[in-house]
Amino acid sequence: MSKSKNRVGVVYSTNPEYKYAYEDEQPVVETLPPDRQKLRVTLDRKQRGGKQVTLVTGFVGTDDDLAALGKMLKTKCGVGGAAKDGEIMVQGDFREKVTALLRDAGYRV
Numbered sequence: 188m189s190k191s192k193n194r195v196g197v198v199y200s201t202n203p204e205y206k207y208a209y210e211d212e213q214p215v216v217e218t219l220p221p222d223r224q225k226l227r228v229t230l231d232r233k234q235r236g237g238k239q240v241t242l243v244t245g246f247v248g249t250d251d252d253l254a255a256l257g258k259m260l261k262t263k264c265g266v267g268g269a270a271k272d273g274e275i276m277v278q279g280d281f282r283e284k285v286t287a288l289l290r291d292a293g294y295r296v
Contacts, residue, residue: 218248221293228286228296231276240268241285243275256292263288 200207224247231242243260246253250271257270260277264284268277277285289296 218252222295224248225295226289228282228289230280230282238278239280241277241279241281243277243285243289244273246273246275259292260285260288 224245226243226245229242229244231240232238243257246256253273253275254270257268257275257277260275261268264277264279264281266278266281268275270276286296
């Protein structure tokens with residue numbers, strides 16, 4: 188891909204001394220240790236056809252670490268779900284169990 192396709196903000200400038208800003212790679216997000224994470228566990232029913240999901244939000248870290256935490260929670264609860272966009276969805280009402288599992292893992296809930 189050419190360098191001109193990665194320009195951010197300005198399409199063209201008549202100023203000969205203007206420096207274009209280029210889109211770089213995504214900033215590296217480091218995963219905070221569990222004791223510094225502040226997670227919220229809620230029950231959500233919106234736009235889910237009446238089904239309930241336990242929603243864990245507030246995770247700061249990489250997508251791989253989020254997926255690993257989501258997999259651990261789904262496995263321990265014995266249900267399905269998803270982990271994306273900084274939140275973990277666990278199918279069903281497992282607020283108490285998820286809260287206990289996160290506290291045992293060292294997270295602040």
